Amino acid sequence: MTSTTATATPMVRLRDVSKVYEGRSGTVRAVDGVSLDIARGEVFGIIGYSGAGKSTLVRLINALESPTGGEVVVDGTTLTGLPERGLRPARAGIGFIFQQFNLLRSRTVAGNVAYPLKVAGWPKAKRLARVAELLEFVGLSDKARQYPDQLSGGQKQRVGIARALATSPALLLADEATSALDPETTRDVLDLLRRINLELGVTIVVITHEMSVVSYLCHRVAVMEHGKVVEAGDVYDVFARPQREVTRRFVGTALHDRPSPDVVARLRRRHPGRIVTVAVREDETTGGVPVTALLRQHGVDGTVVFGGITEVGSRPLGSLTYELVGADADVDAVVAELARRTEVVLHDEGPTAGTGGGAHEGVTA
Amino acid sequence: MNSGGVSLWPELLESLGQTLQMVVVTLLVGGFAGLLLGLALYTTRQGNLFANRPVNAVLNVLVNIVRPIPFIIFITGILPLTIAVTGASYGTNAVIFPMTIMATFGTSRIVEQNLVALDPGVVEAARAMGAGPLRIIATVVVPEALGPLILGYTFLFVAIVDMSAMAGAVAGGGLGDFAIVYGYQRFNYVATWTAVAVIVVVVQIAQLVGNLLARRVLRR
Numbered sequence: 392m393t394s395t396t397a398t399a400t401p402m403v404r405l406r407d408v409s410k411v412y413e414g415r416s417g418t419v420r421a422v423d424g425v426s427l428d429i430a431r432g433e434v435f436g437i438i439g440y441s442g443a444g445k446s447t448l449v450r451l452i453n454a455l456e457s458p459t460g461g462e463v464v465v466d467g468t469t470l471t472g473l474p475e476r477g478l479r480p481a482r483a484g485i486g487f488i489f490q491q492f493n494l495l496r497s498r499t500v501a502g503n504v505a506y507p508l509k510v511a512g513w514p515k516a517k518r519l520a521r522v523a524e525l526l527e528f529v530g531l532s533d534k535a536r537q538y539p540d541q542l543s544g545g546q547k548q549r550v551g552i553a554r555a556l557a558t559s560p561a562l563l564l565a566d567e568a569t570s571a572l573d574p575e576t577t578r579d580v581l582d583l584l585r586r587i588n589l590e591l592g593v594t595i596v597v598i599t600h601e602m603s604v605v606s607y608l609c610h611r612v613a614v615m616e617h618g619k620v621v622e623a624g625d626v627y628d629v630f631a632r633p634q635r636e637v638t639r640r641f642v643g644t645a646l647h648d649r650p651s652p653d654v655v656a657r658l659r660r661r662h663p664g665r666i667v668t669v670a671v672r673e674d675e676t677t678g679g680v681p682v683t684a685l686l687r688q689h690g691v692d693g694t695v696v697f698g699g700i701t702e703v704g705s706r707p708l709g710s711l712t713y714e715l716v717g718a719d720a721d722v723d724a725v726v727a728e729l730a731r732r733t734e735v736v737l738h739d740e741g742p743t744a745g746t747g748g749g750a751h752e753g754v755t756a
Numbered sequence: 757m758n759s760g761g762v763s764l765w766p767e768l769l770e771s772l773g774q775t776l777q778m779v780v781v782t783l784l785v786g787g788f789a790g791l792l793l794g795l796a797l798y799t800t801r802q803g804n805l806f807a808n809r810p811v812n813a814v815l816n817v818l819v820n821i822v823r824p825i826p827f828i829i830f831i832t833g834i835l836p837l838t839i840a841v842t843g844a845s846y847g848t849n850a851v852i853f854p855m856t857i858m859a860t861f862g863t864s865r866i867v868e869q870n871l872v873a874l875d876p877g878v879v880e881a882a883r884a885m886g887a888g889p890l891r892i893i894a895t896v897v898v899p900e901a902l903g904p905l906i907l908g909y910t911f912l913f914v915a916i917v918d919m920s921a922m923a924g925a926v927a928g929g930g931l932g933d934f935a936i937v938y939g940y941q942r943f944n945y946v947a948t949w950t951a952v953a954v955i956v957v958v959v960q961i962a963q964l965v966g967n968l969l970a971r972r973v974l975r976r
Contacts, residue, residue: 455884483886489877497900
C-alpha cells in the first residue's frame with residue numbers, strides 16, 4: 392500500500408519462522424521452520440489437515456501471534472520484534488476472514504463493516520459512504536440494517552469479507568473461510584474472493600483443508616504437515632506430481648480417480664483382462680495421450696472401467712482406469728507406449744488373466 | 757396496620773424509601789466497581805487481553821475471601837472502617853458502605869461468568885482489525901455480553917434487596933429494620949408480612965424491567 396515499497400519485494404516473506412508452545416503435555420512445535428515468499432497479487436493456498444499448523448502460520452502473518460523464531464515481513468514491514476502498539480497499524484492493514492465469521496452480534500451488518508473504519512479513525516460521513524460501497528460490492532446493500540443472527544452462513548461470510556476489505560488492505564487472509572458453508576455457498580464465496588483478487592488486486596492467502604478450494608482459486612500452494620511446509624509450488628505442478636504422501640492423500644480424496652485395492656478387487660471379478668490406470672494431465676510435457684490410436688495399432692481392446700478428471704487451476708487433472716484385453720505381448724507393448732507418455736499404474740492381475748502380472752505391480756515412469 | 761393505635765403506614769413508606777436509597781446507591785456504585793473488578797478477572801485470565809497469572813490469582817483469592825463472609829457478620833466486622841469512611845456506625849448511609857463492598861465482589865463474579873461465555877472469536881476479530889485492548893473491552897466485550905449482563909445485574913438487584921434487609925441489625929433503616937422493630941419485637945405479624953409483601957413487589961418489578969431490557973438487547 393505504501394508507495395515507497397518496491398513492487399518486486401514479496402507481499403509476505405517468512406524466514407525460518409517457528410512457533411513453539413510449552414503445553415502441559417510438553418513442547419508443541421505448531422510451526423516449525425517455515426520459509427515462504429508470497430508474491431504481490433497472487434492467491435496463495437496453504438493446505439493441510441487439522442493440526443498441521445496452518446492456522447497458527449496465518450496468525451503469525453498478521454501478528455495475532457508472535458513467532459518464537461524466525462522473521463515475518465509483510466508489505467516491506469518487519470513485524471517480528473515490533474511492540475504490541477506498533478503491530479496494531481500493521482494488523483489494520485491486513486484483512487482477515489474467519490471460518491466462524493466472528494461478526495459482532497450486537498451490531499448491524501453496516502455496524503460490523505464500519506467497525507474497522509471506526510478503529511482507523513475515519514469520520515462518520517466517509518464511513519457511511521465506504522460501508523455502502525462495500526455492501527454493494529458483496530451484494531448485501533439490502534441487509535445493511537439487519538443483525539448477523541438474521542443472515543444465512545453465506546451472507547454472514549460476505550459481511551465478514553466486506554469488513555475485512557473496509558480499510559482497503561493489500562493483503563487478505565482467509566482462515567478456512569468456506570469450511571462452515573455448503574458447497575453452493577462455498578462456490579459463491581470463492582467467486583467473490585477471486586473477484587477481489589482480479590478487480591482489486593488484493594493478495595490473498597487461503598488456509599484450507601480442502602483441495603477443491605485450492606484448485607479452484609489458488610495460483611500457488613504450500614502443503615503443510617506437522618508444522619512444516621513439505622511441498623510448495625504452482626498448484627498444478629504440486630497436485631499433478633505430488634512428491635509427498637500427504638499431498639497424494641489430498642489429491643486422492645479430492646479426485647477419487649484412482650481405484651483403491653478394494654475397488655480393484657471388485658473390478659477384477661467382472662473384468663478378467665489387465666487393469667491399468669492412466670494419468671490424465673495437461674502440462675508442458677504431455678500433449679494428451681492417444682490411447683485409442685495405440686490400442687488400434689496393437690490390436691488391443693480397451694474398456695474404461697473407472698476414473699475421474701477435474702480441473703485444477705483451469706487445467707484437467709485425473710486418471711482413467713482401463714481393462715486391456717489382447718495378446719500378452721500386445722498389451723505389454725501398449726502399456727510400454729503409455730508409460731512413455733504419462734504415469735501408468737499396473738494393477739496386479741486376477742487369477743484368470745494368466746501369468747506375468749505381479750511383476751508389473753506399482754508405479755512406472 | 758396499627759401499633760398501639762398508631763398507623764404504621766407512614767413508617768412503612770419511609771422504610772421503603774430507605775430501602776430504595778440503599779439498593780440504588782449500592783447497585784450503581786457497587787455495580788460499577790464490580791464491573792471493573794469482573795473485567796479485571798476476565799482480562800487477566802490466561803490467553804486474554806491482559807493475561808497475567810499472578811494478578812489473576814491475587815484477584816481470585818481476594819474475591820473468594822470476601823464473598824463467602826455472611827453479610828450480617830461482614831457489617832459488624834468492618835464497622836471501624838465504616839466509621840472511618842462514613843463517620844457513622846448506624847443509619848442508612850453507614851450501612852450502604854458494607855453493602856457496596858459486598859456488592860462489588862458479588863458483581864465481579866457475575867460479570868466474569870458472563871464474559872467467559874463470550875465467543876473469543878469476536879475478540880480475535882477486533883484484534884485482527886487493529887483495535888487496542890481498552891477499545892475492545894468497551895466496544896466488543898461489554899456490548900456483546902450486554903444481554904446476559906443485564907440479567908446478571910437483575911439478579912444482583914435481588915441480592916442487594918436481600919442485603920438491605922439485614923441493615924436492620926445495625927439500625928440501618930429500610931424494610932428489614934421495619935420488620936424487626938415493628939413486626940418481630942412487637943409480635944406484630946401483620947407488620948412483618950406487609951414488609952415482606954412490599955419487598956416481593958419491588959423484586960418483581962425489578963425482574964420485570966430486567967427481563968424486558970435483556971430481551972430488547974438480545975432482540976428475542
